[in-house]
Amino acid sequence: MRCAQWLERAERIDREDGLQGLRQEFLLPDGVIYLDGNSLGPLTLRGLAHLERAIADWRRLGVGGWQGAEVPWFHLAETIGTMLSDIVGAEPGEVIATAQTTLNLHQILQTFYRPTGERHVVVTDALAFPSDLYAIAGHLKQRGLDVRRSLRLIASRDGRTLAADDVRDAIGDDVALAVLPGVLYRSGQLLPIGELTAAAHDHGALVAWDLSHAVGAVPLALHRDGADFGFFCTYKYLCGGPGAIGGLFVHRRHLPVRPGMAGWFSSDKARQFDMSAELEPSAGAGALQVGTPPILAAAPLLGSLEIYRKVGMDDVRRRSVRQTEFLEAMADDVLAELGFQVATPRSAHARGGHVALAHPEAARLSRALKDRGVVPDFRPPDVVRLGPHPLYTSFEEIARALAILREIVLQGEHLRYPQGREEVG
Numbered sequence: 001m002r003c004a005q006w007l008e009r010a011e012r013i014d015r016e017d018g019l020q021g022l023r024q025e026f027l028l029p030d031g032v033i034y035l036d037g038n039s040l041g042p043l044t045l046r047g048l049a050h051l052e053r054a055i056a057d058w059r060r061l062g063v064g065g066w067q068g069a070e071v072p073w074f075h076l077a078e079t080i081g082t083m084l085s086d087i088v089g090a091e092p093g094e095v096i097a098t099a100q101t102t103l104n105l106h107q108i109l110q111t112f113y114r115p116t117g118e119r120h121v122v123v124t125d126a127l128a129f130p131s132d133l134y135a136i137a138g139h140l141k142q143r144g145l146d147v148r149r150s151l152r153l154i155a156s157r158d159g160r161t162l163a164a165d166d167v168r169d170a171i172g173d174d175v176a177l178a179v180l181p182g183v184l185y186r187s188g189q190l191l192p193i194g195e196l197t198a199a200a201h202d203h204g205a206l207v208a209w210d211l212s213h214a215v216g217a218v219p220l221a222l223h224r225d226g227a228d229f230g231f232f233c234t235y236k237y238l239c240g241g242p243g244a245i246g247g248l249f250v251h252r253r254h255l256p257v258r259p260g261m262a263g264w265f266s267s268d269k270a271r272q273f274d275m276s277a278e279l280e281p282s283a284g285a286g287a288l289q290v291g292t293p294p295i296l297a298a299a300p301l302l303g304s305l306e307i308y309r310k311v312g313m314d315d316v317r318r319r320s321v322r323q324t325e326f327l328e329a330m331a332d333d334v335l336a337e338l339g340f341q342v343a344t345p346r347s348a349h350a351r352g353g354h355v356a357l358a359h360p361e362a363a364r365l366s367r368a369l370k371d372r373g374v375v376p377d378f379r380p381p382d383v384v385r386l387g388p389h390p391l392y393t394s395f396e397e398i399a400r401a402l403a404i405l406r407e408i409v410l411q412g413e414h415l416r417y418p419q420g421r422e423e424v425g
């Protein structure tokens with residue numbers, strides 16, 4: 001099939017499996033095919049309304065907003081935590097909206113990593129998001145541990161994915177904590193969270209899952225899977241906005257807990273304003289908050305979570321799998337002959353919500369795509385990452401984006417750009 005036929009097929013799917021008006025909920029950047037919601041999701045109409053309301057509450061009530069706002073600020077982190085629980089499969093009290101992804105990993109390390117002479121190793125993978133690596137290495141150094149001895153990196157056999165056996169082999173009886181990605185940020189591989197958590201537990205190790213690329217894209221069942229901890233951002237699929245508040249899951253078996261990094265927002269809410277010199281921590285994951293939550297950087301999330309609540313994660317996932325299957329099949333048909341390789345696992349069970357297309361010219365191709373009105377992102381060394389979103393991307397947009405990519409290569413449009421790095425994004 002050639003591009004025109006793929007476009008026809010896409011239009012047919014859109015007619016059968018349409019977004020049923022959901023797209024209108026998203027304020028997408030004008031005039032582009034936005035395939036970078038896996039880096040920064042767009043603003044939602046409801047999110048905008050919540051943000052405007054939070055600002056109006058601030059203007060109207062001043063400090064009174066902590067109790068008197070329509071969604072009282074004092075409880076906002078818990079309110080959002082409860083909404084996030086449905087998305088990550090948590091029980092009441094196990095999720096809190098707080099801080100940011102990397103800070104939440106620091107909090108997990110500070111609170112739950114308790115190295116002993118025999119059990120001191122932190123395992124993560126060689127493909128981990130650099131911020132996680134920096135946090136872990138920095139943390140080990142601060143505790144006076146030798147990073148070469150106490151940090152174990154799981155190697156990737158193909159430079160893109162992790163073999164479950166290699167993850168299992170890395171977690172022995174000397175491991176205190178494994179920090180693993182739910183979905184790998186570059187290749188989009190989805191790891192079996194339940195299976196790997198159980199394997200780690202067999203060796204007495206705890207597991208913290210970085211769910212930044214999984215949350216809002218794949219249904220998670222963190223409580224049922226026995227995950228110890230999960231940390232994630234809300235600005236990708238969940239459309240919380242740039243720098244939006246992060247999310248933190250702590251399994252009930254680790255609660256209540258005294259936070260490693262404590263502050264007055266770690267308090268039991270009923271006691272916080274006692275202003276006692278002794279911290280009485282919240283009984284739930286809220287104990288891992290530190291200071292005042294960023295109300296304005298949390299408000300838009302209320303809106304996108306309402307949309308997710310309407311749709312449900314099973315439908316989100318069903319549509320996402322259909323999108324990535326379509327994208328991969330079309331890429332095989334019209335792009336493979338031009339040097340592209342689908343670098344994302346083929347099985348839906350092992351795939352998150354985005355697809356990585358590997359090509360030696362990925363950096364320049366990403367720039368050319370942007371100039372042709374398609375927003376992907378580039379991840380070094382050779383990946384064009386395409387992130388369709390099940391709630392607003394049409395199949396027709398996916399087909400058009402790939403047809404444009406094919407044209408760019410055939411006409412050598414990317415060769416006009418200087419070699420070098422794509423800008424951050």
Ligand SMILES: Cc1ncc(COP(=O)(O)O)c(C=O)c1O
Nearest residue numbers: 100101102103129131185212233
């Ligand atoms: C997988 C992963 N982990 C961690 C981070 C760091 O997130 P933050 O900047 O919110 O701390 C990111 C950011 O994109 C990410 O994609």
